[in-house]
Amino acid sequence: MGVAKRKVLVTGVAGFIGSNLADRLVREGYQVTGVDDLSAGILEQVPGEVDFHKADIRSPKLAELFEGVDVVFHLAAKNCVSDCQLRPYETADVNILGTVNIFEAARTAGVRRVVYAESSAIYEGTKSLPTPETDFTPQTFYAISKAADHLFAKAYQSFCGMKMVGLRYLNVYGPRQDYRRAVPPVMSAFIINLLTGREPRIFGDGAKRRDFIHVDDVNDFHLLCIESEGVVNGVFNLGSGVNHSIQEIYDLTCELLGTKVAPQYLPDVPGEALANLGDITRARSVGWKPRVNLESGLRGLIEYIRTEIAAGNVAGAGTLQKPVTEDDSVRV
Ligand SMILES: NC(=O)c1ccc[n+]([C@@H]2O[C@H](COP(=O)([O-])OP(=O)(O)OC[C@H]3O[C@@H](n4cnc5c(N)ncnc54)[C@H](O)[C@@H]3O)[C@@H](O)[C@H]2O)c1
Incomplete structure (x- = not known):
């Protein structure tokens, strides 16, 4: 009998990228716990094998789901740029405090690695194309919330010894x-x-x-994030x-x-x-390429x-x- 694969928790599991990731993880034999408040996600997209919890990422009750989890993929966010412009308070509440709540739950439970979604929106004010990860020019409330997540992740790395991986997706497309x-x-x-x-x-x-980057390519990188040592404490552009x-x-x-x-x-x-246009030299350097x-x-x-x-x-x-x-x- 094969060794049971480890437990992975995905937030935003009913959304576009999260549900595609959950499918892939299930196919690869991982035990998947999924969290989504269904504010934008669709329950029918969540694979039946996922242990699904309808919950808000800001909820203090989430912590109990992190027991025994090996890797967290934190994808849930308020991510419609125009809506975030209309609602800066809610944007900060969900995207910053919600993310800190996830990081904190992962820290308390001793999760081995946290992979979380930033965004190439962090480069929206840039003058350099292709844009390297060293650029940091957020303008909108959405991008600023993602930039704040980046800084919190850095602090969790520095002060709590956590292993964090930040992903700056370009324009992801594909089914769902x-x-x-x-x-x-x-x-x-x-x-x-x-x-x-x-x-x-x-x-x-x-x-x-x-x-534009296809969701299957993004998932190749997600999978790599589970085991690769080269990604730890890095931030990566995922573009084509x-x-x-x-x-x-x-x-x-x-x-x-x-x-x-x-x-x-x-x-x-x-x-x-x-x-x-993302500079993807760094993502390529850890063995990934868009297919x-x-x-x-x-x-x-x-x-x-x-x-x-x-x-x-x-x-x-x-x-x-x-x-x-x-x-x-x-x-x-
Ligand atoms: N799709 C892209 O091109 C792209 C580009 C850059 C960054 N991102 C980031 O990638 C992540 C996933 O994006 P997506 O395209 O799959 O978006 P999506 O909207 O399809 O999925 C996000 C999911 O998060 C859930 N959610 C929102 N607020 C929540 C809350 N408070 N509690 C629990 N769940 C909540 C929604 O219901 C939804 O299912 C997001 O963090 C997004 O900012 C996406």
């Missing part, structure tokens, strides 16, 4: 990307609109460039190494769908960076959305959650 938002992430929005006969919309002229303009994404989506519809160009969203090319990743997303449409799930797009402002079309 949250298309239910009032304005879904850009790829999902294009696909949904093109498949359902609604007019595709581009905010600005389509020249903004984004570094290239960026693409929104127009290019639109054109490729049309090509893959075999359609040609002119998008509607709407006024630009003020304050959004013209480009992002999914944009075309096959986009094909997979199209298939996922087709299935969701067939299941009748997409009709409610934009109605299942509180509407947010229009500037959520491209998020970092």
